[in-house]
Amino acid sequence: MSSEDVAHRLAQVHERVAAACAAAGRGTTDARVLLASKTMDVATVRAALLADAAARAAGSGTAPVLLGENRVQELVAKAPALQDLAPTWHVIGPLQSNKVNAALRWAAAVESVADDALAQRLSARVRERDVPLDVWIQVNVSGEASKHGAHPDAAPDLAARVAALPGLRLAGFMTVGARSDDERVVRAGFARLRAVRDEVVGSGAPGTAGAHGLSMGMSGDLEIAVAEGATVVRVGTAVFGSRPAAEAHG
Numbered sequence: 001m002s003s004e005d006v007a008h009r010l011a012q013v014h015e016r017v018a019a020a021c022a023a024a025g026r027g028t029t030d031a032r033v034l035l036a037s038k039t040m041d042v043a044t045v046r047a048a049l050l051a052d053a054a055a056r057a058a059g060s061g062t063a064p065v066l067l068g069e070n071r072v073q074e075l076v077a078k079a080p081a082l083q084d085l086a087p088t089w090h091v092i093g094p095l096q097s098n099k100v101n102a103a104l105r106w107a108a109a110v111e112s113v114a115d116d117a118l119a120q121r122l123s124a125r126v127r128e129r130d131v132p133l134d135v136w137i138q139v140n141v142s143g144e145a146s147k148h149g150a151h152p153d154a155a156p157d158l159a160a161r162v163a164a165l166p167g168l169r170l171a172g173f174m175t176v177g178a179r180s181d182d183e184r185v186v187r188a189g190f191a192r193l194r195a196v197r198d199e200v201v202g203s204g205a206p207g208t209a210g211a212h213g214l215s216m217g218m219s220g221d222l223e224i225a226v227a228e229g230a231t232v233v234r235v236g237t238a239v240f241g242s243r244p245a246a247e248a249h250g
């Protein structure tokens, strides 16, 4: 895809997000765009970052896009080549314990924390940092067996334990929505994530008061997610075009 196409498609995504925010009575910049760059090469990701910078310089009023990678191998392959643009990287896929150190060299946030073991390992490894690591609790709202994430019923207690760990800042909650053509099913999943967030933020447990983030919605369902309160939408194909067929997400 050409740089012009990437720029055009990114602008369209920002328009979709702004329209969805407006329709929901939210501020048009209340949901930020994260570009899921899996399988895309450095030149394509660079084109998107440059297009984003140009749009902001021209007065778009949007926040800088975030970048997300599912696999640490891809993160460490791309991040050095994009360092001059200083993007903010999020890990958005399951993180194996032996990849934690490599991920932490580049990632400002890990959105895929779904168990205590990973949270404890992250906490142990980030203590030398000046800035805490942002962590998000990934919740499997659809119950689909193929999907990573804590059970919604277990997520609040997990979140409270994670929020209490040194070196970590609980930023919010993340989910991959149901794969369904029934909008009501997708919407109910996003509403469930919001309910988990509201329960945790309202709990008064240490470290949870600021955990307002809701990372939910992708190319196909971002409008529904924004309507249900998404603060970050994670977009791949809508900006970059389709990926090789073998690349599932979850």
Ligand SMILES: *Cc1c(COP(=O)(O)O)cnc(C)c1O
Pocket: 036, 038, 070, 092, 093, 176, 218, 219, 220, 234, 235, 236, 237, 238, 248, 249, 250
């Ligand atoms: C690939 C991926 C996305 C983006 O999906 P699209 O349908 O291409 O927009 C979002 N979140 C996660 C976790 C992903 O793996």
